[in-house]
Amino acid sequence: ETGVTQSPTHLIKTRGQQVTLRCSSQSGHNTVSWYQQALGQGPQFIFQYYREEENGRGNFPPRFSGLQFPNYSSELNVNALELDDSALYLCASSLSNSYSGNTIYFGEGSWLTVV
Amino acid sequence: QQQVKQSPQSLIVQKGGISIINCAYENTAFDYFPWYQQFPGKGPALLIAIRPDVSEKKEGRFTISFNKSAKQFSLHIMDSQPGDSATYFCAAKTSYDKVIFGPGTSLSVIP
Numbered sequence: 408e409t410g411v412t413q414s415p416t417h418l419i420k421t422r423g424q425q426v427t428l429r430c431s432s433q434s435g436h437n438t439v440s441w442y443q444q445a446l447g448q449g450p451q452f453i454f455q456y457y458r459e460e461e462n463g464r465g466n467f468p469p470r471f472s473g474l475q476f477p478n479y480s481s482e483l484n485v486n487a488l489e490l491d492d493s494a495l496y497l498c499a500s501s502l503s504n505s506y507s508g509n510t511i512y513f514g515e516g517s518w519l520t521v522v
Numbered sequence: 523q524q525q526v527k528q529s530p531q532s533l534i535v536q537k538g539g540i541s542i543i544n545c546a547y548e549n550t551a552f553d554y555f556p557w558y559q560q561f562p563g564k565g566p567a568l569l570i571a572i573r574p575d576v577s578e579k580k581e582g583r584f585t586i587s588f589n590k591s592a593k594q595f596s597l598h599i600m601d602s603q604p605g606d607s608a609t610y611f612c613a614a615k616t617s618y619d620k621v622i623f624g625p626g627t628s629l630s631v632i633p
Contacts (some may be wrong), residue, residue, distance in 0.1 A: 449611050449623035497565050513565035
């Protein structure tokens, strides 16, 4: 149990729709990041938030956006869904990003299927 | 240069045997190398991690060997058990930056 909870666990959306995924980070963790994991691949970094500010972004288009709230929970929003967006979306939290050795805890993910 | 390479893609080991997974990196700025274990339907969980100033780290049956000059590191699982069957990801990280994952190794330990 990592203390990182994600919702929903599974969902199915139609191409062109929008989706919001939610994450509650471990208590006291002010850094949250989102990863996309396609079937059979390693997680790919989408973006990271530190104290409500985005401070890092991977190679994902602007239709992937996010928010971090004052309680450090977070949302991932994806607009204009495409079939290739079907994947496991992982939220991860850590105490801070100033030290590379701070353990990053992953949630169990949200499985998104786009049809 | 941000890539982490990992091999083999899949591995079958008999119970009690040694599982070895190898990784390589290019970016010398990486200063933290974690290994993650992922079971089907679950998120990755930190297994063991090492810094490049250490050549070896052991935790129970799991050992990381690190070769800084070759920019390579490996995970050894001693006395492999069926419960170790999972996908293993090596990864690399710097401060203030994302975790870069390798493509993963699917390990099956057969009785």
